[in-house]
Amino acid sequence: MDARVSQYNDKMVKAFEYMETELQSIRAGRANPHVLDKLRVDYYGTPTPIQQVGNITVPEPRIIQIAPWEKSLIKDIEKAILASDVGITPSNDGSVIRLVFPELTEERRKDLVKEVRKKGEDCKIAIRNIRRDGNEAFKKLSKTEISEDEIKDLEDELQKATDKFVKDIDKAVEEKAQDILKV
Numbered sequence: 001m002d003a004r005v006s007q008y009n010d011k012m013v014k015a016f017e018y019m020e021t022e023l024q025s026i027r028a029g030r031a032n033p034h035v036l037d038k039l040r041v042d043y044y045g046t047p048t049p050i051q052q053v054g055n056i057t058v059p060e061p062r063i064i065q066i067a068p069w070e071k072s073l074i075k076d077i078e079k080a081i082l083a084s085d086v087g088i089t090p091s092n093d094g095s096v097i098r099l100v101f102p103e104l105t106e107e108r109r110k111d112l113v114k115e116v117r118k119k120g121e122d123c124k125i126a127i128r129n130i131r132r133d134g135n136e137a138f139k140k141l142s143k144t145e146i147s148e149d150e151i152k153d154l155e156d157e158l159q160k161a162t163d164k165f166v167k168d169i170d171k172a173v174e175e176k177a178q179d180i181l182k183v
Contacts, residue, residue, distance in 0.1 A: 004141075005157045008134035012127050012165045019123035019169065023176045026112055031064045031101050041073060041080045050077060066090075066097040104180075113177045120173035124166055131162045 001009060024034040033056045040047035050056065054068035054077065068074055074092050081090045081099065088099045104112070138154045 001161075002154060002157060004138070005134070005154055005161065008130050008158055009161045011130045012161060015123055015126040015130065016165055016168060016172075019119055020172060022119050023116060023172060026116060026176070026180070030061050031058045031099070033058060033064055035086055036064070036066075036081075039080050039084050039086075041076045043073065043076075050080065053077070062101040062103075064099040064101070066099075067095065068097070071095065109180050112180045116173055116176045116180065120169050123169050127162055127165045127169070131158055134158045 021034075021037070024032070025037055026035075033051075036050050036056065039050045041050055041053050042048075043053050050066065053070070053073055054066050057065045057067070059065050066077060068077055071094070074094070074097060077097055078090045078092065081088070081097075086099070088101060090097045090099055092098070135155050135158065138151050138158075141151065
């Protein structure tokens with residue numbers, strides 16, 4: 001791959017990876033510890049990810065269990081979960097916090113699939129914007145540095161990368177949608 005194209009390919013990779021992390025944070029009926037990835041707990045005055053202040057396990061398909069390393073953090077972790085958009089009320093027994101995920105309704109599943117498809121479409125838009133930026137940069141090179149044929153080759157190479165990422169996005173979105181709709 002040409003170095004001039006690879007910089008845009010790298011941006012496309014980052015956009016795709018961002019979309020994948022966004023999709024992981026959408027719950028699909030089963031307990032998924034990634035729904036807690038964005039949560040921060042006040043740990044000695046520093047906002048710290050929940051994963052760094054306790055052990056997160058999934059003992060049953062619809063339960064996430066958080067065992068903080070310090071018992072004094074239980075209230076702070078509960079507060080962070082309640083303030084978040086996880087949408088689940090935590091319960092604790094004094095040493096661990098449990099998040100019980102209710103079964104998703106058919107309507108909620110359809111809403112989640114819409115959200116997944118929107119995130120996929122947003123990523124496709126980002127990929128196409130990167131392609132557009134690359135094509136504009138290639139056109140500016142023209143006249144003195146490279147020939148028209150080389151510009152056309154660069155644009156073709158960038159288009160192939162764009163097509164590959166769009167196909168990967170469609171595949172990831174479809175897999176997530178199927179996962180959500182599966183009862």
